[in-house]
Amino acid sequence: MLSQTAEYALRAMVALATRPERSRTAQELSSEAKVPPDYLAKVLNLLVRAGLISGRRGRGGGFQAIGPAAKITVLKVVNAVDPLKRIKSCPLGLEAHGENLCPLHRKLDDAVKSIEEAFATTTIESLSATPTCEGAACHATA
Amino acid sequence: MLSQTAEYALRAMVALATRPERSRTAQELSSEAKVPPDYLAKVLNLLVRAGLISGRRGRGGGFQAIGPAAKITVLKVVNAVDPLKRIKSCPLGLEAHGENLCPLHRKLDDAVKSIEEAFATTTIESLSATPTCEGAACHATA
DNA sequence: CTATAACTGGATATCTTTATCCGTTTATAG
DNA sequence: CTATAAACGGATAAAGATATCCAGTTATAG
Numbered sequence: 001m002l003s004q005t006a007e008y009a010l011r012a013m014v015a016l017a018t019r020p021e022r023s024r025t026a027q028e029l030s031s032e033a034k035v036p037p038d039y040l041a042k043v044l045n046l047l048v049r050a051g052l053i054s055g056r057r058g059r060g061g062g063f064q065a066i067g068p069a070a071k072i073t074v075l076k077v078v079n080a081v082d083p084l085k086r087i088k089s090c091p092l093g094l095e096a097h098g099e100n101l102c103p104l105h106r107k108l109d110d111a112v113k114s115i116e117e118a119f120a121t122t123t124i125e126s127l128s129a130t131p132t133c134e135g136a137a138c139h140a141t142a
Numbered sequence: 143m144l145s146q147t148a149e150y151a152l153r154a155m156v157a158l159a160t161r162p163e164r165s166r167t168a169q170e171l172s173s174e175a176k177v178p179p180d181y182l183a184k185v186l187n188l189l190v191r192a193g194l195i196s197g198r199r200g201r202g203g204g205f206q207a208i209g210p211a212a213k214i215t216v217l218k219v220v221n222a223v224d225p226l227k228r229i230k231s232c233p234l235g236l237e238a239h240g241e242n243l244c245p246l247h248r249k250l251d252d253a254v255k256s257i258e259e260a261f262a263t264t265t266i267e268s269l270s271a272t273p274t275c276e277g278a279a280c281h282a283t284a
Numbered sequence: 285c286t287a288t289a290a291c292t293g294g295a296t297a298t299c300t301t302t303a304t305c306c307g308t309t310t311a312t313a314g
Numbered sequence: 315c316t317a318t319a320a321a322c323g324g325a326t327a328a329a330g331a332t333a334t335c336c337a338g339t340t341a342t343a344g
Contacts, residue, residue: 001143001226001254004302011234014246025320034234038304045322058311059319074249084143092153092176104156104269107216111260112143115253127246146332167290181333187292200341201289 002078008035008043009081010074010127016053017069017124023062043081050080069125078119086112144220150177150185151223152216152269158195159211159266165204185223192222211267220261228254 002010011033016024026044030037044063047053052072053063065072078084087109090102101109144152153175158166168186172179186205189195194214195205207214220226229251232244243251 001257002250007233010246010250027320036303039302041321042303042323048321055321056311057309057319057321059317060312061310061320063321091149102269104152107260107264107269108144108152111257114256114260115143118249118253118256122249127244127249169290178333180335183291184293184333190291197291198341199289199291199339201287202342203290203340205291 003082005043006078006082008033008040009047009077010124011035012040012044013047013052013065013072013077013124014127016063016065017072018128020065020069023056023064025062029063046081047077050076052076052080065124069128070123072124073120074122074124074127075116075119077124084112084116084119086116145224147185148220148224150175150182151189151219152266153177154182154186155189155194155207155214155219155266156269158205158207159214160270162207162211165198165202165206167204171205188223189219192218194218194222207266211270212265214266215262216264216266216269217258217261219266226254226258226261228258 012029012035015029015032024032026041027037029035029044030040033040035043044053044055048055048063051066053065055061055063075084087101087105090105092102092105100106154171154177157171157174166174168183169179171177171186172182175182177185186195186197190197190205193208195207197203197205217226229243229247232247234244234247242248
């Protein structure tokens with residue numbers, strides 16, 4: 001369903017989203033998110049380029065989420081590393097339908113669309129295993 | 143989203159489902175469904191093994207759908223060649239949640255689940271570009 | 285019976301994804 | 315200023331998905 005790379009990116013973002021004030025090195029993230037260290041470096045780089053996280057070099061450096069976790073959606077993360085692609089034209093190239101997709105690809109694109117919507121409305125914050133939970137509103141159950 | 147192989151399998155099934163009484167050779171299906179001929183042979187083989195179509199050898203042979211197109215779901219076709227796999231345990235291996243998935247993987251599995259359901263309730267017949275349309279019930283619009 | 289059409293299956297090639305390695309650059313600590 | 319910690323980036327390797335090739339088997343037409 002999702003590429004391995006997207007999985008890794010999401011795990012790393014979730015890790016970064018818990019305690020966003022703290023900067024973490026790729027190594028720390030690697031063990032926290034269980035991602036092969038050298039590969040994670042590449043993935044984090046993609047997230048940096050997408051503007052979702054910032055990377056600081058040098059001693060004491062590391063990565064940090066940019067902006068509040070409540071504003072970072074799963075879709076943004078996925079699209080940063082491995083974009084969901086909607087089906088825009090029928091791969092069979094049947095001109096018969098004009099701009100419309102054939103029934104098969106209409107259905108398949110609908111499926112992509114609903115995933116896209118689900119991902120667009122899910123924030124990284126809501127996926128955090130240990131939400132910043134300070135008010136009476138927090139009733140996380142086991 | 144879907145592997146290329148699954149795409150090919152679906153196209154071939156849709157082709158076979160229109161006029162299911164007629165047997166087609168791999169070559170015919172190849173040009174009809176726009177699938178590389180030698181690769182299609184492999185894919186058709188998977189569908190045969192899954193019991194969705196039958197292959198007859200020798201001169202005059204070819205492939206035919208088994209059973210009515212209205213009973214063949216997209217899910218069956220997809221699972222025959224490239225199974226959707228539900229997430230059963232958290233890849234992070236956090237024992238903390240017991241049998242439950244962590245919020246991230248619960249959400250991701252929900253997405254797979256909804257795709258699975260959508261595919262399970264969509265028949266190949268409903269995807270046919272030229273449905274066997276004989277009654278007044280057929281009001282296919284452009 | 286023979287030639288031919290067609291599926292079957294193994295071997296191989298190519299491409300993409302995933303993963304690893306290592307040198308370079310950057311910044312901080314001391 | 316020097317040593318060190320860390321991100322960055324290029325080259326390479328391993329694995330899997332996709333695609334091609336071709337010999338083997340099976341069945342039918344004539």
